[in-house]
Amino acid sequence: MKVKIKGTEKIESLSIIDKKSNEDWVHDFIGNTGAFCDEQFTYNEEFEMYEVDQEDFEWWHNVIKEKVAADEIYYAFLESLNDEDDKDYIKKIVSEICTCDLEDQSGAIIAVVKSLKEKQGRGLSPAEIEE
Numbered sequence: 001m002k003v004k005i006k007g008t009e010k011i012e013s014l015s016i017i018d019k020k021s022n023e024d025w026v027h028d029f030i031g032n033t034g035a036f037c038d039e040q041f042t043y044n045e046e047f048e049m050y051e052v053d054q055e056d057f058e059w060w061h062n063v064i065k066e067k068v069a070a071d072e073i074y075y076a077f078l079e080s081l082n083d084e085d086d087k088d089y090i091k092k093i094v095s096e097i098c099t100c101d102l103e104d105q106s107g108a109i110i111a112v113v114k115s116l117k118e119k120q121g122r123g124l125s126p127a128e129i130e131e
Contacts, residue, residue, distance in 0.1 A: 001026050004044055006053045014057075014064055019075075026064065033102060035060075063103050070106035077113045090116065 001014050001024065016026045035041055040060075041050040052060070074094060081087050093116075097108045 002049045004047050004051045006051045066106035070109040
């Protein structure tokens with residue numbers, strides 16, 4: 001998604017690509033937080049794109065970058081598991097921790113995966129681990 005930085009002529013890009021569909025779903029990600037409704041992003045008819053101030057752009061850019069990195073770690077860990085119960089257990093844990101603030105979610109996901117990998121290295125399956 002191309003965005004214009006308010007007060008400048010600078011055009012930047014925000015993107016989250018779904019690896020299965022190859023679709024960019026960053027608009028949905030941002031929209032689901034209410035950032036379009038609360039006018040962090042406003043639509044500029046002249047440029048036919050959203051505008052955002054520099055500070056908000058940098059915040060979103062960092063959150064998205066961290067989310068993409070956390071998702072790669074999370075999905076790689078899920079793919080490494082053979083047991084469907086283990087996968088379901090991991091998905092449940094991640095779903096529960098994702099109720100924190102948006103900027104904290106990626107760090108929480110990475111911390112959970114790291115902890116589970118360490119415990120798994122000691123011979124425990126994820127479903128056997130009580131967090």
